[in-house]
Amino acid sequence: MRPFRHVADVETLSLVLDELRLSPVLALDLETTGLDPHLHRPRLLQIADGRGPVAVCDLQALGAGGRRSLNELLTGTAVKAFHNGKFDLKFLLSLGLKPRGPFFDTMLASQLLDGGLGERRHSLEALARDHLGLELDKELQLSDWSGPLSRRQLEYAARDADVTFRLRRALIPLLIREGLVEAAKVEFDCLPAVAEMEYAGMGLDRTAWAELEASARKAMEVEELRLLSLLGDGAQLCLFDGVCDRTNLDSQKQVLEALRRRGLPLSGTSRRDLLPLAADPAVAALLDYRRQAKLVQAFGSSLLRYLHPRTERVHPDYRQIGAATGRFACRNPNLQQIPRDERFRRCFTAPPGRLLFSADYSQIELRVVAQVTRDATMTGAFRRGWDLHRLTASLMTGRDLSEVSPQDRQAAKAVNFGLVFAMGAARLAEYAGQTFGVALSEEEARLFRERFFRHYGAVARWHESFRFDDSLETRTLCGRLRRFRERPRLTERCNAIVQGTAADILKKALAELPPALEGTGAVIVGSVHDEILVEGALSRAEEIVAKIGAVMEKAGTGWMKEVPTPVSISLGRSWGKAPPS
Template sequence: MPNLKDVTYRLITSTKELEIALRSLEQSPILGLDCETTGLDPYIHTIQLIQIAAPNQPVILIDLPQIAPCDRPLLQQFLSRPALKITHNGKFDWQCLTKAGLQPSAPFFDTQLAYRVLTAGLKKSLSLQTLAQKLLNIELDKTQQVSDWSKPLTSQQLQYAAMDAAILLELYPILVKKLERSHLLKIAQLEFHCMPVVAQMELNGMLLDLSRWQTLGAKLESDRDAALHQVRELRVAGNAQMSLLPEMTDAINPNSPQQVLAALQAAGIPVNSTNQKELVPLAKQFPVIQALLDYRHLSKITATFADSLPKHIHLVTGRIHPTYYQLGARSGRFSCRNPPLQTIPRDAAARTCFVAAPGHQIVRADYSQIELRIVARLSGDARMQRAYRKGEDLHRLTATLVTGKAIADVSEEDRRLAKAINFGLIYGMGAAKLQSYAETKYGVTLSLEQAKAFRKRFFEAYAPETEWHETIKRSYIRGIKESRTLAGRRRRWADKPRLAELLNHPVQGLNADITKLALVKLNKVLAETGAKLICTVHDEILLECPVAEAKHISCLLHRCMVAAARKFLHPIPVFMDVKISTSWGDDET
């Protein structure tokens, strides 16, 4: 077990020294790899030091600015070797090395991703300091991390840098053993394969049409102000106070739940709370409630996106480069910040502002009803599986089963109701929650009795779903605190989980497994093309490519996404909508 003092290193400041050092590492099958940089932006900041650790050897510290650019291919060649590269948050190192013309090649083992795979669902720090302390009982001193790496390097900085690389070699066998024991090595490897794909996607970024966005922002603000004007017609209850400005004293503050509730009640509207669930069913009846809901929605959008999105346009690239977290959600799905693209409104007005570069097009695809197909596979429901194999619309089928109508008589509203039932009940919603979900998400009004009746009919029509739910319920009653996907991805809970979470993980987690496998497959075939991956949101994948390649790229995207899903869902077929357009929206060319 190393301690902070006995990690030896060699500082490399010339090409000659670099040649000798790399020769000494040539036979090593595993390498610890880390970089120290002048900052966190790969487009602006540069690498000062590259640390390479190999078993039973001093850590090689390469002072990169001292190595002439013409001599760097030597290092690039070395990093292209098939040795296993062990990193911690390797996405960042990969990006910095790639921008420096030193892109490392697979295979990778990322200690941060490995630890997150092991602890998915639990609140755990993923820092190298935490891993060193938990797994090696070493207190890692990280004070040098925030020191100035752009000045001549001190011996403390060099010692710190050497330790950061050396410790990766110590963490690796412990994490491998833990992953093997937990049957999580395959899932971890999927994440490792995904890491450079995600790193490149972040570097690629997306192009925002700023003038289109500003026009949309101005419209959203004017809609918000119009809704606010309607809301302001509500008056503060019982305010008879005289004032020089009476119109100001009795206008309510729409952001104060207490004032809004008092004003609604004073206006004779039967509400006990101002939360969404209670207001939505009354919106059709009382226009002021619709205005209040619109105001809230539009305020949130303008605050989150209209004002902040342009601030994320990069000064160097002119594009937006969000930060993706491969294991950001407990289910194993991606999350995304700065900006949070997942929460950008789905409507075409917002999405058409994300455009392809001149001479390029956006090719995008998302899986059709993937979660329902996963449920059909997990529950073994023959009726559902048969419908999918015959290419039937499952929402229409459910609509006939719960309403009793013939398939030809199913209206669009019936289909929307069936969507609410399908997507709500697979996660164990009760009747009251289904009633609210149908109204909020699909605009379908149900009485509680109707919701109960439809729920009963759904589980009678799809009996294997009932059995699948019952199996999970039995685990829930026994106090089980973990759940796995078909691919083996695990989610854990520190306390007793909610039943809905236990039902949710095998479905959403497998959705994540499938999407990530599709990205890995795609990465292999895109290398030969001019296409690049620019975004993934839930089960949707976006590529940008030259116009001439768009048709070919759409076929590749389709093939990779089908192959990834087939691995787990066979014999249930999967479908996706592949679109070629000039933007993320629906302006097809």
């Protein structure tokens, strides 16, 4: 292992920094007193440059003056390499330190190389073993870093920074070989934004959420009684021993038996089984009950447990490459699953004098399809600023654009999203009902499918191009790799390309936002699929809107040559877009 130098006074730090300023690459790692940057503190900052000893800087001993000197180094032009960099960046933010890129993250690099297969682990220990042949002992990771430090602890800390430096050197040729340099840059550049939105978190109105949960629970109970009544159980009373002889709505077997007693030809009680029979009052009531029960279960009092004791905000954990396509995933809590219903989103609020800005790409996945296929009709519609769902509705029904009804547009929405991902007629009819509440017969779905591909011929040819494609990988427009263990279905290929490219565009925008918003006091507080959430001052709202719009619309231009990527921005005191008074 490379030797280290313990830096615990400003004189030694000055000497070390003089040497490190000349280094083109710095591998950084932190040892902290815990995992929460709002409750715990960073103790050591280790810096390896692959030449001299690893600098193990005692942040507690160095104080504010030492941190200012370190900040000059961290904002210099050297590449900053991390492993799981968002963790370190959040703790550095807690000290007021904001390293500037370029960045490199060995964990993200490994995930990119994996291509969504999920066949390997991406921990520092796993990468050291796989790429360097080293076995790392992580016993001291959870040791006490708050008091006097032993030599073993200092050696442990220095080793991780040195290993990160060596891993970067080992991973670069692999990224080049796999054509992942551009995709890696997108991911690495996005690191500060991910750290910022986790550290900042979102405000949650505890009282409003509790009231909403109580309302949802009451609605669920009303639906429960209505359903039991329709199943013939509503009038039954509990027996003297307290056991109620009624259908257990959580038992699929009992619910199925009760529905069959109504003469319904069901083989199961899944949503797919139930939707074709949704005209039956009991089936409709069961679907309503389950929807309410899901809201209570997923978004009830459990969300309040995530309110931070110090900040009184929720700080989700975003997995930057959370899906095989490259899309974000979110947990603790999963804000990406918060219903779009304004009642729920209105509970997420900005503090007095500030607003939440919600910036959403318009029909981004369909725009990606237009770019990938270069379909003339689709591309032309987007260039003219038309609503593609209305256009498709017009083409499917033969009505003029001005005569398209909201119901026609909703059906066209199902057709657009279903058919660009190569659904057959039967699956399209099912998808329209499940996802958009549109009742389509299989014959109608077949007719719409035929008309869709007649008008969007390049999309049909794109699908056809995969018919004899036996390759086990796809690429997004920026080169992100999606690997498959076996020949993928057509829908999987299309989804990987389209959803992955949309994720690339969003991450490109996230990367550019922090520097664009610098000096405005605005911070990124969340990201939900094709949407970015920013919190900023009411007094600077116009400036913030302009900067967000400019950055997001520019983000996709490198890959979206023929199709614009407009952004819709709404703002208010809550995510529910209540306007400021």
